[in-house]
Every structure is written in structure tokens, then in C-alpha cells.
Amino acid sequence: MNRALSAIFRRLVIVVPYAWLLVFFLVPFFIVFKISLSQTAIAMPPYVPTFGLAEGWSALFGRLGELSFENYVWLFGDPLYVNAYLSSVWIAGVSTALTLAVGYPIAYGMARAPSSVRPLLLMLVILPFWTSFLIRVYAWIGILKPEGLLNQFLFFLGVIDQPLIILNTTTAIYIGIVYSYLPFMVLPLYATLEKMDYSLIEAAGDLGCPPLTAFWKITFPLSLPGVLAGCMLVFIPAVGEFVIPDLLGGPRTLMIGKTLWTEFFNNRDWPVASAVAVILLIILVVPIVFFQRAQARAQEAGR
Amino acid sequence: MAGTWGRLNIAALVLGFAFLYLPIVLLVIYSFNESRLVTVWAGFSTKWYVALLSNQGLMDAAWVTARVAFLSATVATVLGTMAAVSLTRYTRFRGRVLFSGMVFAPLVMPEVITGLSLLLLFVAINFDRGFATVTIAHITFSMCFVAVVVQSRLMSFDEALEEAALDLGATPVGAFFQVTLPVILPAVVSGWMLAFTLSLDDLVIASFTSGPGATTLPMKIYSQVRLGVTPEINAICTILIGVVTVGVIAASLITKTRDVQRRRDEQLAERI
Numbered sequence: 001m002n003r004a005l006s007a008i009f010r011r012l013v014i015v016v017p018y019a020w021l022l023v024f025f026l027v028p029f030f031i032v033f034k035i036s037l038s039q040t041a042i043a044m045p046p047y048v049p050t051f052g053l054a055e056g057w058s059a060l061f062g063r064l065g066e067l068s069f070e071n072y073v074w075l076f077g078d079p080l081y082v083n084a085y086l087s088s089v090w091i092a093g094v095s096t097a098l099t100l101a102v103g104y105p106i107a108y109g110m111a112r113a114p115s116s117v118r119p120l121l122l123m124l125v126i127l128p129f130w131t132s133f134l135i136r137v138y139a140w141i142g143i144l145k146p147e148g149l150l151n152q153f154l155f156f157l158g159v160i161d162q163p164l165i166i167l168n169t170t171t172a173i174y175i176g177i178v179y180s181y182l183p184f185m186v187l188p189l190y191a192t193l194e195k196m197d198y199s200l201i202e203a204a205g206d207l208g209c210p211p212l213t214a215f216w217k218i219t220f221p222l223s224l225p226g227v228l229a230g231c232m233l234v235f236i237p238a239v240g241e242f243v244i245p246d247l248l249g250g251p252r253t254l255m256i257g258k259t260l261w262t263e264f265f266n267n268r269d270w271p272v273a274s275a276v277a278v279i280l281l282i283i284l285v286v287p288i289v290f291f292q293r294a295q296a297r298a299q300e301a302g303r
Numbered sequence: 304m305a306g307t308w309g310r311l312n313i314a315a316l317v318l319g320f321a322f323l324y325l326p327i328v329l330l331v332i333y334s335f336n337e338s339r340l341v342t343v344w345a346g347f348s349t350k351w352y353v354a355l356l357s358n359q360g361l362m363d364a365a366w367v368t369a370r371v372a373f374l375s376a377t378v379a380t381v382l383g384t385m386a387a388v389s390l391t392r393y394t395r396f397r398g399r400v401l402f403s404g405m406v407f408a409p410l411v412m413p414e415v416i417t418g419l420s421l422l423l424l425f426v427a428i429n430f431d432r433g434f435a436t437v438t439i440a441h442i443t444f445s446m447c448f449v450a451v452v453v454q455s456r457l458m459s460f461d462e463a464l465e466e467a468a469l470d471l472g473a474t475p476v477g478a479f480f481q482v483t484l485p486v487i488l489p490a491v492v493s494g495w496m497l498a499f500t501l502s503l504d505d506l507v508i509a510s511f512t513s514g515p516g517a518t519t520l521p522m523k524i525y526s527q528v529r530l531g532v533t534p535e536i537n538a539i540c541t542i543l544i545g546v547v548t549v550g551v552i553a554a555s556l557i558t559k560t561r562d563v564q565r566r567r568d569e570q571l572a573e574r575i
Contacts, residue, residue, distance in 0.1 A: 257413060
């Protein structure tokens with residue numbers, strides 16, 4: 001009785017979330033792939049039906065012959081899309097490096113702070129993460145626009161006599177990404193830096209190693225797992241970011257998340273939007289698998 | 304030498320936190336601005352807050368958002384906790400690798416992909432878009448965040464306690480609810496809160512999966528933001544920030560007192 005109950009309980013605990021994720025996370029990807037091979041139609045839903053089992057197996061094979069890779073040919077033929085992919089990866093890469101540069105000193109400062117204030121510092125890093133992403137991006141519009149607070153402040157200091165044009169440029173996107181994703185970088189960095197044995201640094205110092213060299217030779221290599229985790233957590237979502245380029249980058253900046261959104265909501269071209277998503281996913285598969293491996297390894301280590 | 308390092312660290316922290324908080328503080332300050340021009344200070348006023356109350360569209364959206372967030376956070380917490388238990392306790396079952404992949408991938412998946420794929424699923428099975436679809440979408444991505452939070456707590460939890468309960472005649476279900484769950488409860492609660500705020504914040508996935516009559520607050524805010532910065536938006540943002548801040552601080556105080564209590568109990572137990 002006990003054992004039977006145990007088996008049912010165990011099975012339920014596994015099966016329910018598993019089934020949920022299969023249906024609402026994995027299956028949708030296949031549908032995206034399927035529709036990316038379809039053609040646009042003026043209908044609702046706006047695409048020509050592709051293969052499916054509704055019409056039986058023979059019809060399925062008939063349909064497979066009609067599949068079109070036209071959307072993909074179109075994507076690679078149009079420099080707009082290719083440039084959007086390239087500039088997304090570039091912008092995400094630069095932003096990730098900047099986030100690391102900004103986040104590392106913060107994480108290091110936190111890890112070296114007295115242990116009594118660490119929980120407070122940790123909470124101060126997490127708190128902005130709880131406030132809406134949209135709100136935090138919106139807050140920067142008022143600061144960065146030509147008549148905004150930053151320019152007012154710089155005028156007041158007398159540093160500039162012409163307003164700096166930052167809003168609607170790539171710089172604004174960098175600022176937005178660094179700002180929004182900073183907690184994602186700081187937290188894994190802090191986790192590795194906090195566990196580090198700082199007597200190693202003292203030992204290096206005693207042996208005559210200057211602090212900066214000790215940092216590059218000891219601290220930084222030991223914090224690499226945190227650096228990698230943080231970079232993945234920033235880079236992967238940043239490539240497909242929509243809100244930040246849309247609100248801060250203006251109409252001229254090209255990022256793939258925005259392109260997908262426009263194809264879907266403005267042009268109502270679902271098959272092309274799906275093809276855009278499939279290629280984006282293919283670009284991100286390598287970093288995502290890398291991230292999962294690292295997560296799994298961290299899990300094993302924590303065991 | 305220790306002194307310079309200390310000063311450098313403090314400088315890094317001060318600058319870092321200034322960068323994190325200044326934009327939010329400015330946003331809050333300018334929500335109390337008399338002038339319609341957001342960036343010109345013209346005196347203190349709460350009129351934008353009063354104006355909010357008469358904005359029926361915004362109020363409706365807030366109500367939809369609150370219901371979606373509550374419902375999706377609750378279901379996501381149950382599913383996410385189950386996922387965390389299966390990943391930490393049951394190390395061997397068929398398809399475990401796929402399962403852990405599906406739990407971690409949504410954490411980094413660009414929202415446009417998740418949103419688009421869920422929408423296409425709902426269209427493919429002819430499911431009417433609206434309140435239910437947004438809720439399902441939010442459950443799907445926030446349960447993964449809950450799973451990660453609960454999993455990290457489960458990993459540091461001594462499995463022997465559970466085994467002891469089983470040896471003493473508890474059923475596995477009883478052992479879970481009477482021994483494991485009380486211990487991991489703080490993580491479950493913070494998982495719920497995380498899921499709630501994720502749902503409260505989400506613009507992209509909601510825009511894809513929502514239908515007529517289910518406009519959420521972020522969607523409403525976004526459509527107004529596109530028209531420009533206005534004090535009303537600052538006011539609604541300030542209210543949201545206030546709600547979340549109070550919630551987070553309250554929760555952390557509760558878990559802190561609980562922690563202190565727990566430690567005292569443990570010390571007492573050891574002495575006996």
C-alpha cells in the first residue's frame with residue numbers, strides 16, 4: 001500500500017510538470033518550424049496549412065512535397081534580415097562585455113564587504129530586478145532624451161553647450177541592456193567570488209605579487225564559472241531583446257527581436273516571423289546548450 | 304594596502320548602486336511634478352495620481368493583470384516545486400536530460416520566441432485567445448524560475464530528515480508535506496513572489512498570447528509610452544514600484560525572523 005502510494009506520488013511529481021513543459025514549451029517550437037515552411041495567405045490564421053495528420057497519411061506525404069523553403073531563401077536574400085541578425089549578435093556581445101565590466105567591481109565589492117552587510121547588498125542588487133523591466137527601460141527615456149535630465153545636468157555643469165544625442169542611438173541600447181541585465185551578471189559573479197578563498201591573495205602578496213597581478217592571475221581565473229554564467233544570462237536574452245531597442249533604439253536601429261515583432265504585428269506575415277524565430281533559435285542553440293551544461297555542472301557540484 | 308582596496312570596493316559599490324537606483328528615483332520624483340513636461344520641475348503635485356483613478360482603461364488593465372499574476376503564480380509554484388523535487392530527488396528517470404533542458408531553457412529564451420511559439424500553438428488548436436492563454440503562457444515560463452529557486456533550497460536540504468520520517472512510519476506523501484515542505488517553504492514563497500512579479504512585468508509574451516478583453520497593464524503602459532513620456536505613466540510606474548518594494552521587503556523580513564527562529568530551534572535541539 002505504502003509502496004504503491006509512493007510510486008504514484010513519485011510518478012505524478014515527475015509527469016505533471018513534464019507534460020506541461022512538453023505541451024507548452026517543446027511542441028510549440030515544432031509548430032513554429034512547421035509554419036515557417038508555409039506561405040503567407042490572406043486568411044485567419046494568415047498562412048497556408050501545411051502537413052498534418054488531419055487528412056491522413058497519404059495526404060501528409062502529398063503535402064510534404066509542397067513545403068516551401070521560400071521564407072528562408074527570402075531571409076538570406078534580403079540584407080535587412082542578415083544585417084538584423086549580425087547587428088543583434090554584435091550589440092548583445094558588446095553589451096555583455098560592458099555589463100561584465102560594470103558588474104564585476106560591484107560583485108567584487110560585495111564579496112569583500114563585511115559579512116554582516118552582505119545580505120543587505122544582495123537585496124539591493126535584487127530589488128531593481130523585481131521592478132518592472134518596462135518601467136526601468138522607460139525611466140531612461142526621460143534621462144537620455146535631448147531635453148532630458150542628463151543633458152540638463154551636463155548643461156548645468158557647463159560640460160556641454162550642445163545637447164548630446166543619445167536616445168534613439170545604439171549607445172542608448174547599450175545603456176539599456178547594461179542597466180536592465182546588471183543583476184543577472186552580478187548575482188552569479190558574486191556567488192563565485194564569495195566562495196573564493198582570499199588567503200590565496202594574501203599568500204600571493206606575501207610572496208611579492210602586486211595586487212593587480214594577483215587579481216589577474218588568481219581572482220579572475222577562479223571566478224570564471226561565474227563570469228561565464230553571467231555572460232550567458234545576459235547575452236542570450238539580449239540577442240532577441242525587443243523592448244530595449246524598440247523604446248531606446250529608435251526606428252533606425254536594427255535588432256532581430258524588433259524585426260520579428262514587426263513582421264508579426266505590423267506586416268502580419270506569420271510564416272516569415274516564424275522563419276525569423278527558427279534562425280534566431282539556431283543561432284542561440286550553441287550558447288543555450290553551453291549554459292545548460294554549466295548549470296548541470298554547478299548542480300552536480302552543489303550536491 | 305587593505306585600506307585602498309577597501310576604498311576602491313566602496314567606490315565600486317556606491318557607483319554601482321547609484322547607477323541601479325538613480326533612474327528609478329528620478330522616475331518616482333517626476334511623478335509628483337506639477338508640469339505636464341516631465342523633465343521640467345514645476346512644483347509638487349499629486350494630480351497625476353488622481354487622474355489615474357478616473358482612467359477606466361488603465362484600471363481594467365490593472366485588474367486583469369492582478370488576476371493573471373495571482374493565478375499564474377499559484378499554478379507555477381505548484382508545478383515548479385514538483386519539477387524541482389523531480390530534478391533533485393529522482394536522479395534517474397527516462398527523459399531526465401530533456402526535462403532539465405526544458406526547465407532551464409525558458410530562463411534565457413528570448414521572449415519573442417516563447418511568445419510567438421505559444422501563440423502559434425493556441426492558433427493551431429483553435430484555442431480562443433484571452434485571459435486563459437495569457438495565464439497559461441505565464442505559468443509556462445515562470446514555473447521554470449520557481450523550479451530553479453526551489454531546487455537550490457532542496458539541494459542544501461538534508462535528505463536524511465525525509466528518510467527518518469519514512470523510517471518512523473510516515474507515508475512518502477506525509478513525509479513530503481510534514482517534513483520537506485515546511486523546510487523549503489521560504490523558497491517556495493519567494494518562488495511564488497518571483498512568479499507573481501514576472502507575470503506582472505511581462506509585456507512581450509502577453510502581447511503575443513493575449514486577445515480581446517485581456518489587455519494587461521504592461522501592454523497598456525507600452526502603448527502609452529510609445530506616444531511619449533507623460534506624468535501619468537510615471538505615476539502608475541511609481542505605484543507598481545511601491546507595491547513590489549513593500550512586498551519584497553515584507554517577505555524578506557518575514558523569512559529573516561523565521562530563519563532566526565529556526566536557528567534558535569536547531570540550537571535548542573542540539574543541546575537536548
